[in-house]
Amino acid sequence: MSVKMTRGKRFAAMGLGLALLAGLLSGCTGESGKETIRFTFSKREAIGFMTKLVADYNASQDETEVVLDTSGVDVVSASFVRGNPPDIALANYNMETSRFVQRGALSDLSGTNAASTIREDLQPLMDQYGSYPGRTSALPYSVMASSVIYNKEIFAKHGVVVPTTWSELIAACEKLKAAGVTPFYATWKDDWTIAQGWFDYSVGGQVDTIDFFKKLDAEGVNVGQDSAVSFEKDFDQPVEKMLTLAKGYVNKDAASRAYGDGNLAFSKGEAAMYLQGPWAFSEIAKTAPDLNLGTFPLPMTEDPEDLRVRVNVDLAAWIPEASKHKEAARDFLEYLYQPEVIEAYNQSQLGFTPTKDAAGVPDPRIQGMVKYYDAGDVYQGPSVLVPRTIPIMNYTQAIVFGAAPATTLRTLDADWARLAFRQ
Amino acid sequence: MSTITTPSSTSAAAPQKQRARRRVEPIFYFFLVPSLVLFTLAITIPGIIGIFFSFTNSIGIGDWDFVGLTNYIAIFSDPAILQSYLFTFGFSIVTVIAVNVVAFLLAVGLTSRIRMKSALRTVFVIPMVVSGIIIAYVFNFLFSNSLPSLGAAAGIPWLESSLLANPDLAWVAVVLVTAWQAVPGALLIYIAGLVAVPGDVYEAAEIDGASKFQQLLKITLPLVSGYVVINIILGFKGFLNAYDIIVGLTNGGPGTSTRSIAMTVIAGFNGGDYAYQMANATIFFVVAIVISLVQLSLTRGRNAL
Numbered sequence: 074m075s076v077k078m079t080r081g082k083r084f085a086a087m088g089l090g091l092a093l094l095a096g097l098l099s100g101c102t103g104e105s106g107k108e109t110i111r112f113t114f115s116k117r118e119a120i121g122f123m124t125k126l127v128a129d130y131n132a133s134q135d136e137t138e139v140v141l142d143t144s145g146v147d148v149v150s151a152s153f154v155r156g157n158p159p160d161i162a163l164a165n166y167n168m169e170t171s172r173f174v175q176r177g178a179l180s181d182l183s184g185t186n187a188a189s190t191i192r193e194d195l196q197p198l199m200d201q202y203g204s205y206p207g208r209t210s211a212l213p214y215s216v217m218a219s220s221v222i223y224n225k226e227i228f229a230k231h232g233v234v235v236p237t238t239w240s241e242l243i244a245a246c247e248k249l250k251a252a253g254v255t256p257f258y259a260t261w262k263d264d265w266t267i268a269q270g271w272f273d274y275s276v277g278g279q280v281d282t283i284d285f286f287k288k289l290d291a292e293g294v295n296v297g298q299d300s301a302v303s304f305e306k307d308f309d310q311p312v313e314k315m316l317t318l319a320k321g322y323v324n325k326d327a328a329s330r331a332y333g334d335g336n337l338a339f340s341k342g343e344a345a346m347y348l349q350g351p352w353a354f355s356e357i358a359k360t361a362p363d364l365n366l367g368t369f370p371l372p373m374t375e376d377p378e379d380l381r382v383r384v385n386v387d388l389a390a391w392i393p394e395a396s397k398h399k400e401a402a403r404d405f406l407e408y409l410y411q412p413e414v415i416e417a418y419n420q421s422q423l424g425f426t427p428t429k430d431a432a433g434v435p436d437p438r439i440q441g442m443v444k445y446y447d448a449g450d451v452y453q454g455p456s457v458l459v460p461r462t463i464p465i466m467n468y469t470q471a472i473v474f475g476a477a478p479a480t481t482l483r484t485l486d487a488d489w490a491r492l493a494f495r496q
Numbered sequence: 497m498s499t500i501t502t503p504s505s506t507s508a509a510a511p512q513k514q515r516a517r518r519r520v521e522p523i524f525y526f527f528l529v530p531s532l533v534l535f536t537l538a539i540t541i542p543g544i545i546g547i548f549f550s551f552t553n554s555i556g557i558g559d560w561d562f563v564g565l566t567n568y569i570a571i572f573s574d575p576a577i578l579q580s581y582l583f584t585f586g587f588s589i590v591t592v593i594a595v596n597v598v599a600f601l602l603a604v605g606l607t608s609r610i611r612m613k614s615a616l617r618t619v620f621v622i623p624m625v626v627s628g629i630i631i632a633y634v635f636n637f638l639f640s641n642s643l644p645s646l647g648a649a650a651g652i653p654w655l656e657s658s659l660l661a662n663p664d665l666a667w668v669a670v671v672l673v674t675a676w677q678a679v680p681g682a683l684l685i686y687i688a689g690l691v692a693v694p695g696d697v698y699e700a701a702e703i704d705g706a707s708k709f710q711q712l713l714k715i716t717l718p719l720v721s722g723y724v725v726i727n728i729i730l731g732f733k734g735f736l737n738a739y740d741i742i743v744g745l746t747n748g749g750p751g752t753s754t755r756s757i758a759m760t761v762i763a764g765f766n767g768g769d770y771a772y773q774m775a776n777a778t779i780f781f782v783v784a785i786v787i788s789l790v791q792l793s794l795t796r797g798r799n800a801l
Contacts, residue, residue, distance in 0.1 A: 154556065172555055172768050220644055262640060262661065264749055328661030328750075329640040461767030464576065464752055471751025481751075484575065495570045495772055496553055496564065 107138040110398045110405060113159035115145045116388065118355065122421050124164075137401045153178055158393035159400040163214055166386035168461055172203035173393070174210040179396045185207040185403055186362055187390070187410035190428040194449040198282055198386060199455055212406075214415065215388040215424035218442045218451065219350030220274065225365040227254060227345040235369045235441070237377035246305050246322040249312050257318060258344035260329035261333035264470040268347030272469040273454030274314035276308055277383050278373030282452045293493035296486050303417070304489070305482040308455075312372060312478045328474065330482065340364060350383075351423040354438055368441040370450075382442045384451040387424055416495045498762070550775035555768045567775035576752060580760045587667060587674075587756070588729055588735035594675045595682050596727050602679070603686030604712065617687070624680035634742025635673045636660065639745075661752045670754055674741050678734065682727045689723035690716065722795075729791045736784065 114123050120143055127141045142159060146169065151157045153173060164170060173179050182188050195213055204210065228234070231252045236242040246256040258264045276282070288302040296303055324330065324344060333356075339434055340361035342466045347353065348371070356366060370380040390409060392402045408414065412428065419426045423436055423445050445451065459465045468481050550567055554560035571577050606617050623631065640658045647655025659669045692715060701711050715726075739758040742748065748755035755763075757780050764773025 150556070168768065176559060262658075264747065325643060326657075329644055329658030331640070460769070462764055462769035462772070463767075464748070464755070464763065467749055467752045467755070470749050471663065471753075473749045474661065476663070476751055488574075488576065491570050491574060492769075495566050496555075496769075 077141055084128045088281070089415070097396075108136060108373075108398055108401045109138045109140060110160035110219055110396075110401050111142050112139050113142045113144075113149055113162035113164065115143050118352075122418060124216050126409075126414065126418075130405065137404060139405055153393070153395075157316060157393055158395050160396040160398045161405055163388045163394050166199070166202065166211060166213070166389035167457060168202065170211065170389065170391070173391075174205055175203045177205050177208075178394055178439065179205070179210040179391045180207070180396070180399060181208040181210070182390075182392065182403075182406070183213055185212075185406060185410075190338055190410060190430075191429055192429050195427050198384065198451070198453055199389070201286065201458060206248055211391040212410075213386045213390040213427040214390050214409070215386075215419050215422060216384050216427050216446070217351055217387040217424050218382045218384045219269075219321075220368050220370045220382045221352065222339070222347040222349055222438075223367055223369065224339070224342060224345050224365050227342060229328050233345070235367075236383075236412050237380065238372050238375045240375065242372050243317075246318070250322060255324045255344040256322035256346065257324075258330075258335050258339050259319065259323040259347045259348075260330045260332050261327050261470060261473055262329055262331040262334075264466040266320065266332055266335070266349070267469045267473050268456035268466040269350065269454060271315050271319060271473065273383050273456050274348055274371040275311040275318075275373060276455045277452040278371050278381060279311045279314075280455070282455050282458065286455075286458050289489065295492045298483075298486075298491070300486075304485040305483075307478060308482055311373060311479065312472060312482065313444050316472070316478065327428050336360075351439055354423060363480055366438050368439055370442070370445060379440065380445060382445045383454050384425075384446070385453060385457060386427075387422075459485075459489075460492060463492065514552060532722050546774045546799055547778050549771050550778050552771050554771045556765070556770035560771070563771075565587055567772045568779070569770065571776055571779065576755070577757075578754045579752060580757050583667065583754060584736060584738065584756045584758075587671060587738065587754075588732055591671050591674050591678070591735045592728055594671060594730045595678045595731055596724065598675065599679045599682035599727070600686050600724070602683050603690055604716065606683070607687055607690040621680040623677050626677070628677060628740040628793055629744045631677050632673060632741045635669070635676075636745050639669055660746055661779055663753045666750055666754050670738075670742055670745055673724055674735065674738065677741065678731060685723050686720065689720035693719045725795055729795065732787070732791075733784075737789075 080256070081359070103172045112127065114120070120141075123167065124141060127139045131138055146164065149162065150169070158178070180378065191212055195216070199211065199213060227249075233245045233248055233250060241294070249256045259271070283304055285307055287408075289296060292300040292302065298305065319327075324338070335347065336353055336356040337360060338344065339353075340357040340359075342364075353370060354366065357366070368382075370382045372380060391408055392399055392406065396402055410428070412431070416426050416432055418424070419431075420436075423439055425443075426432075454470065456465050463485065465485065468485055472478050472481050474492070531613065549560075550562045551562055551564060553563045553566075589718045602620060606613060606620070610616075639660045644656050644658055647653070660666050697715055697719070698711060701715055737758055738756045741764070742754055742756055742759060748759050757776070761773045761777050761780070764770065764776065
């Protein structure tokens with residue numbers, strides 16, 4: 074009896090396995106004559122949103138069946154190597170993707186409607202990661218802006234107004250410190266938080282990063298003490314200022330605090346300012362949903378007009394050259410760029426829409442950056458423009474922990490030259 | 497072997513002769529072949545491909561060109577890579593010494609006549625069964641939170657800042673945690689060695705008036721020296737490949753002060769520096785072979801003793 078039961082179960086399991094397998098296979102061949110395209114998207118926070126969007130699209134027409142693939146970036150790189158990339162992707166635009174761009178692995182999107190809606194002044198940001206001659210290889214889909222996050226209640230309580238110059242910033246810090254409030258909450262245990270916030274805001278607020286990296290590329294192997302531009306020469310001042318803030322105005326245990334600790338502490342009002350991106354808002358909201366927060370660009374000069382926010386192309390759309398379903402993928406691309414779709418997405422993720430006539434971002438927490446984004450007063454963080462093989466995050470951490478800035482920046486110069494020498 | 501088979505084959509009949517020629521049972525090949533195939537497919541071939549690409553400028557995908565020895569030349573002037581070698585070797589030597597001293601003393605304690613011997617042995621072996629990355633995260637928390645707050649409460653200023661945040665001392669934390677995990681393995685080997693030492697030599701030594709310390713130094717240590725060598729070799733090999741505990745503990749930081757060789761190699765893969773780090777891995781491979789050969793000759797000498 075019991076033997077029969079197990080055998081029955083085994084058959085059931087086998088049947089289930091076969092059914093699953095059949096389901097997978099049919100996913101490849103397409104059901105009821107629909108063309109199937111594989112859509113890669115792996116931004117964890119937005120998978121729910123995108124799943125619904127894909128379902129809506131699949132229901133709205135009967136030519137294409139979009140399959141959402143959330144397996145992540147590493148799998149995508151490997152799929153390119155195997156010659157079996159996704160048909161379309163929305164992915165973080167960074168040095169990784171730039172490799173596909175530069176080696177011509179992505180198809181030209183310049184003829185699409187979507188491409189014509191993109192704000193032209195954002196193109197330099199895309200080009201900073203390299204381009205392929207005669208092609209628009211990727212289109213920005215969601216831009217994330219980041220700057221100083223501040224606790225409005227603490228600012229109001231101590232009569233501090235949002236600073237617009239470097240000396241105002243120092244004055245504000247002094248005022249907060251005198252009142253016993255920690256001005257900045259720092260989480261230096263996680264080196265990326267230093268690179269993304271402390272280092273990028275300081276450098277980007279003062280150096281024209283687009284121009285700097287263009288010149289640096291031109292110098293190539295010659296980058297060093299005798300070159301026209303170098304990290305040592307051009308980043309020296311902003312790094313000094315960063316250290317002024319880092320030494321005088323942070324929590325005492327900054328060196329042993331991690332990103333998670335920072336979100337918790339900031340949500341409890343343990344500091345007035347926090348150098349993080351908009352992704353931190355949802356984390357802070359987990360413990361303090363009603364905390365009154367705002368954002369402002371870190372002022373690094375004495376000119377109150379000279380303010381910029383750090384941006385990154387959080388998502389860009391691209392269609393690989395090797396895709397066998399480019400036409401269907403382009404149709405889906407146009408759907409993704411319909412104003413109500415792209416705006417709804419960015420609204421849900423506190424992102425900025427990179428299209429020309431996009432409606433303003435309503436969330437009050439990022440309201441402080443809208444003005445700068447709309448005017449194009451933006452820069453991409455230097456830490457993400459350095460190839461990842463150079464451990465710049467570790468270097469910035471070393472500087473904050475007391476390594477001599479000049480020496481560390483000189484190491485960075487040497488690394489850059491060495492990379493230019495071999496690639 | 498041949499001395500046995502030769503006379504039997506001359507005296508035996510034809511079928512027996514055939515069997516004698518086939519001496520090896522085919523079943524042994526069945527044991528070996530799967531491993532050999534897997535090893536070739538998963539280790540040897542990728543290894544050769546990797547060495548091949550170390551002479552190119554490949555980034556892992558797309559077009560590439562031969563660049564000769566460029567990558568190798570660049571490595572020898574790269575302070576980051578040289579530092580990772582320096583760190584890895586320094587760390588391995590210190591950890592090997594720490595692990596073996598602690599494990600040996602523990603083993604001596606655990607093989608002597610004490611109460612609750614089995615229970616204590618179990619306790620000391622527990623760290624071995626926990627995965628490295630988990631141990632690293634637990635200690636990470638202890639170093640970053642528990643110890644500093646303990647220091648603050650007790651008013652010990654140097655304990656208030658995390659050991660992991662100190663560029664000059666973070667390696668000590670890495671050694672401590674690695675040793676904590678590695679001691680049980682060495683401990684088991686030492687216990688096995690100590691149990692094998694016959695009791696009569698101690699009795700003889702006692703009659704001759706040797707103190708306990710003299711017995712340890714002059715009898716126990718020489719008699720388990722083979723085990724010491726095994727532990728040092730196994731330990732050193734393992735520590736040279738240090739990766740998971742460092743990633744969980746310091747992630748190479750603060751700055752670049754605790755980046756191991758394995759970490760630089762993997763960072764290169766992730767950062768589109770495939771060919772360059774392949775060259776680095778090739779050099780590391782050669783270094784590892786040299787070390788193995790040296791250690792092999794050392795063990796041979798030891799076995800002859």
